[in-house]
Amino acid sequence: MPNRRTLFAQSDRSSGDGSAEQTGNAMIGKIGIIGAGQMGSGIAQVSAQAGYPVRLLDMSEESLKRAVENIDRGYQRLVARGKLTEDERTAAMARIETARDMAVFRDCDVVIEAATENEQVKKEIFKALVPNLGPATIVASNTSSISITRLAASTDRPGRFIGMHFMNPVPVMQLVEIIRGIATEEATYQSIRELSVRLGKQPVAAEDFPAFIVNRILLPMINEAVYTLYEGVGSVEAIDTAMKLGANHPMGPLELADFIGLDTCLAVMQVLYDGLADSKYRPCPLLVKYVEAGWLGRKAGRGFYDYRGEKPVPTR
Ligand SMILES: CC(=O)CC(=O)SCCNC(=O)CCNC(=O)[C@H](O)C(C)(C)COP(=O)(O)OP(=O)(O)OC[C@H]1O[C@@H](n2cnc3c(N)ncnc32)[C@H](O)[C@@H]1OP(=O)(O)O
Numbered sequence: 001m002p003n004r005r006t007l008f009a010q011s012d013r014s015s016g017d018g019s020a021e022q023t024g025n026a027m028i029g030k031i032g033i034i035g036a037g038q039m040g041s042g043i044a045q046v047s048a049q050a051g052y053p054v055r056l057l058d059m060s061e062e063s064l065k066r067a068v069e070n071i072d073r074g075y076q077r078l079v080a081r082g083k084l085t086e087d088e089r090t091a092a093m094a095r096i097e098t099a100r101d102m103a104v105f106r107d108c109d110v111v112i113e114a115a116t117e118n119e120q121v122k123k124e125i126f127k128a129l130v131p132n133l134g135p136a137t138i139v140a141s142n143t144s145s146i147s148i149t150r151l152a153a154s155t156d157r158p159g160r161f162i163g164m165h166f167m168n169p170v171p172v173m174q175l176v177e178i179i180r181g182i183a184t185e186e187a188t189y190q191s192i193r194e195l196s197v198r199l200g201k202q203p204v205a206a207e208d209f210p211a212f213i214v215n216r217i218l219l220p221m222i223n224e225a226v227y228t229l230y231e232g233v234g235s236v237e238a239i240d241t242a243m244k245l246g247a248n249h250p251m252g253p254l255e256l257a258d259f260i261g262l263d264t265c266l267a268v269m270q271v272l273y274d275g276l277a278d279s280k281y282r283p284c285p286l287l288v289k290y291v292e293a294g295w296l297g298r299k300a301g302r303g304f305y306d307y308r309g310e311k312p313v314p315t316r
């Protein structure tokens with residue numbers, strides 16, 4: 001796989017107005033992204049860095065402002081580590097346009113949806129989106145768990161609809177899971193596969209089953225960690241330390257749950273529970289309680305840890 005630096009150099013040379021020819025990509029020229037949260041901003045960051053013009057949409061101006069600040073902070077990190085020049089950082093930032101109106105997607109070749117993990121919300125977004133798209137535009141969803149076939153069926157283009165599941169944090173994690181719905185066309189799959197490689201990622205194909213591959217395995221582990229806490233087997237700190245030092249995980253499962261977002265973790269468990277109809281996927285009542293309290297993890301300032309002070313403090 002070409003390294004990030006090579007990718008940047010290649011795509012930067014060929015970018016301009018974002019037409020497919022100018023980016024050297026037969027299929028994808030301009031990328032639209034819906035949802036400027038942690039995933040949408042990460043996808044915008046790697047896309048602009050790879051030379052693609054990006055249109056990033058969210059409902060709130062505040063979320064867009066925060067996303068642009070986070071993206072710039074990500075680039076600054078790369079500059080500080082000698083992985084990006086100041087000129088490349090400026091050029092990448094200039095490729096990102098923020099918007100609140102879906103008309104901005106009119107000339108995009110792909111629109112990647114990265115809004116809240118809620119099937120109804122996503123379907124409403126697609127309903128509003130499709131009248132703003134050209135007939136050939138691909139719609140991709142970054143959903144963590146929801147059926148691609150069902151989401152695709154809510155649009156006018158099931159053949160050009162696909163799952164493109166990035167991992168968090170997007171600029172660091174190598175994987176993109178690609179999920180075909182029942183009607184996804186081969187050309188759509190190949191375009192998204194090629195785009196993933198051009199973004200410096202390693203694509204892996206997953207079948208359209210609840211939560212695909214990574215979350216089918218990872219989220220039950222996180223849910224089990226919450227049960228371990230719920231049943232008093234260990235404290236937050238003990239559980240995370242045990243898994244970091246005992247299983248060599250880079251983050252403890254509760255720290256990771258806070259990092260992902262407890263609302264997203266619960267939504268994925270609910271999809272597994274409903275979709276596979278097996279009690280082993282029952283979301284832990286303590287996870288439900290944290291979400292009901294609005295303690296959604298890092299993004300809310302509080303979850304299994306409280307992030308409002310100088311360093312994270314366990315909440316149990
Ligand atoms: C829920 C879903 O649907 C699917 C999912 O995503 S599940 C979640 C999957 N993700 C995980 O499991 C993450 C587990 N955690 C980890 O791997 C690590 O803790 C971590 C990568 C997040 C942080 O690791 P760390 O070593 O503490 O971080 P840090 O030293 O700050 O950064 C590591 C590198 O990434 C780079 N980096 C970090 N954030 C960056 C950003 N926003 N932009 C660009 N580069 C960034 C740093 O510059 C650094 O680069 P070098 O190695 O060249 O110095």
Ligand SMILES: NC(=O)C1=CN([C@@H]2O[C@H](COP(=O)(O)OP(=O)(O)OC[C@H]3O[C@@H](n4cnc5c(N)ncnc54)[C@H](OP(=O)(O)O)[C@@H]3O)[C@@H](O)[C@H]2O)C=CC1
Pocket residue numbers: 034035036037038039040057058059060063114115116117118121125142143144145165166167168259260261264299
């Ligand atoms: N967190 C993770 O680790 C991963 C998450 N994902 C998936 O990516 C998606 C986004 O997750 P994540 O970024 O973590 O979530 P966040 O909560 O950080 O961001 C979601 C964003 O979507 C916005 N949004 C909600 N509804 C709409 C709408 N109708 N139109 C436009 N924007 C909207 C929210 O806006 P506002 O804040 O203004 O309400 C928010 O900015 C989910 O499907 C999730 O499952 C995939 C891989 C990893």
